[in-house]
Amino acid sequence: MTEQKDYLGHFEEIVLLAVLRLGENAYGAKVRQTVAEATERDVSIGAVYATLDRLERKGYIKSWQGEATPERGGRAKRYFRVEGAGVRALNDTAAARNRLADGVEFGLGTA
Amino acid sequence: MTEQKDYLGHFEEIVLLAVLRLGENAYGAKVRQTVAEATERDVSIGAVYATLDRLERKGYIKSWQGEATPERGGRAKRYFRVEGAGVRALNDTAAARNRLADGVEFGLGTA
DNA sequence: CTTATATGTTCTACATTCTAGTACATGGAA
C-alpha cells in the first residue's frame, strides 16, 4: 500500500485558491466573481457552489452561516474557510505539476 | 461574445506537461511512467491513452507511428508532440491559476 | 516452426468532476 495521494481537479483548485485569497470575505457570490475575473470566463454560480460543496465534503474547506442583515437587503451569506487539509492538497497538486514543468522550456513548442 | 478561453483539466495538464518534457522520446508507455513518477501514483495505461486521444482530438498534440523494431521486440511506438495550441493552453491554464495564487501566503492555513 | 515473453497500444465501461440553468430565500425600498 503506497498511500495514494489525492489531487485536486482543475476547477477545484481554482475555487480553493479563490477562497484562500478572499480570506475573511469568502462567500459564494464573491468567490464566483473572483474566479470569473481570474479566469476571464463566465462562471456560473451553480458551478461554484457544486464545487464548494464537494470541497467541503472532502474536508478541504469549512462553511458557516454569516449575518443575515448586510447593508442593503439580501439573503444571509455562507462563508468559507480553507482547512489544513485543503492547503495540503493545494501544495501536493502544485508539487506534482512542478515536478513535470520544472526545467521545460515553455513558450515555443517543438512544433 | 467575449472569446471564452479553454482550460485544461487536471490530468490533461499533467499528461501534456509530460509529453512536452519527454520531447523526442514521448510515446504512450513512457508518458505513463513519467506521470506515475511525478505524481507518485499508480497511473493506468488506459487513463493515459484516453487523455492523449482527447488532447489530440482538441489539437493540442499530434501523434504518429514510430519504428517497428526497437532493441528487443515489442510493438511499434506511437509518438506524441505538443502543438502550438497545446503550449498556449498550458500557458493560459497556468496564468489563470497564478492570478489567484499570486500574493497568497500558502503553507499555513487561516484555519 | 511454436511457444513464451517483453513491450506497447486499443477499446470499453463506469466514476467523478465540471458547468449551466432554474428555483428558492430573504431583507429593504417603492
Place this chain on the structure above:
DNA sequence: TTCCATGTACTAGAATGTAGAACATATAAG
C-alpha cells in the same frame, strides 16, 4: 405588499478521469 437586489440550493447533462482486459508484434528459446 409588490418589487428588486443579493445570495444560496438543487438538478441534470456533458466532459474528464480512471481502471482493466484484450489485442498486436517483435525477439528469444527450444
